[in-house]
Amino acid sequence: PVTTVILVAAGSGQRLGYGMPKAAVPLGGETILMHALRGIVASGVSSQVCVVLPEGDDGLRSLCDAFREELADGGPLLTVVDGGPTRADSVRQGIGALMDGIEAVLVHDAARALTPEGVFHRVVDALAAGAEAVIPAVPVVDTVKTVTPTPAGDHAVAPEMVAGTAARENLRAVQTPQGFRAETLRRAHEAAQELEPAEAAAVTDDAMLVEMTGTNVYVVRGSTQSLKITTPLDLIFAEGLLEGPLG
Numbered sequence: 001p002v003t004t005v006i007l008v009a010a011g012s013g014q015r016l017g018y019g020m021p022k023a024a025v026p027l028g029g030e031t032i033l034m035h036a037l038r039g040i041v042a043s044g045v046s047s048q049v050c051v052v053l054p055e056g057d058d059g060l061r062s063l064c065d066a067f068r069e070e071l072a073d074g075g076p077l078l079t080v081v082d083g084g085p086t087r088a089d090s091v092r093q094g095i096g097a098l099m100d101g102i103e104a105v106l107v108h109d110a111a112r113a114l115t116p117e118g119v120f121h122r123v124v125d126a127l128a129a130g131a132e133a134v135i136p137a138v139p140v141v142d143t144v145k146t147v148t149p150t151p152a153g154d155h156a157v158a159p160e161m162v163a164g165t166a167a168r169e170n171l172r173a174v175q176t177p178q179g180f181r182a183e184t185l186r187r188a189h190e191a192a193q194e195l196e197p198a199e200a201a202a203v204t205d206d207a208m209l210v211e212m213t214g215t216n217v218y219v220v221r222g223s224t225q226s227l228k229i230t231t232p233l234d235l236i237f238a239e240g241l242l243e244g245p246l247g
């Protein structure tokens with residue numbers, strides 16, 4: 001399918017603690033944004049890459065402009081748009097900038113700057129095979145429990161207690177790029193505009209919105225290399241990956 005990758009990079013990066021947007025943070029001598037962009041282009045899956053940047057960030061915008069020059073003829077069209085207050089708003093901005101004739105959209109977090117090419121291919125292959133929505137995921141290694149605040153009298157013991165334990169064999173940690181038929185993604189984001197603020201705040205990925213519309217979301221194999229750079233520890237892992245197997 002003729003595909004756009006929407007690369008969302010408009011987050012503040014507060015948890016990384018660099019005092020700058022995460023996409024601008026250095027990684028292996030470049031920025032996180034450039035690693036993400038090069039990964040997308042190297043995978044060869046996209047006719048268009050739509051980068052969603054923090055509003056007014058001239059530095060990141062110039063990086064994209066320079067990269068556009070670098071792209072050979074026949075490379076993807078590089079479009080840059082401003083992000084919004086939430087991740088879903090940023091994705092919607094990207095959807096608004098899709099070029100004509102786009103059949104499929106991959107939504108990818110710039111924070112997953114080291115996603116291997118194989119993951120892009122598995123997602124696109126599932127779309128080509130007929131999926132309306134597909135996400136890459138990896139098995140969960142931790143035991144995952146839901147918790148609830150402890151009753152008032154037990155606060156001295158601990159602030160929260162276990163409410164239940166999910167069966168680990170059925171759990172997956174979900175990554176990006178998440179792939180969609182263009183119309184499926186558009187409809188899901190339109191429907192999301194009707195959510196109550198509390199419901200909207202609980203939306204952490206695009207697949208969730210598609211699930212709400214009742215459409216099947218298929219799962220393909222992700223990669224542990226596709227880590228989401230969120231904390232300073234993740235940055236250490238990412239630097240190590242660049243020196244090691246990916247080097």
Ligand code: C5P
Pocket residue numbers: 008009010011012022023052083084085086087088090091108109110111112230
């Ligand atoms: O905040 P979170 O970890 O969910 O961010 C995931 C991705 O979404 C990051 O790549 C971040 O730059 C992007 N994002 C965005 N616009 C926002 C918030 C997050 O593009 N308002």
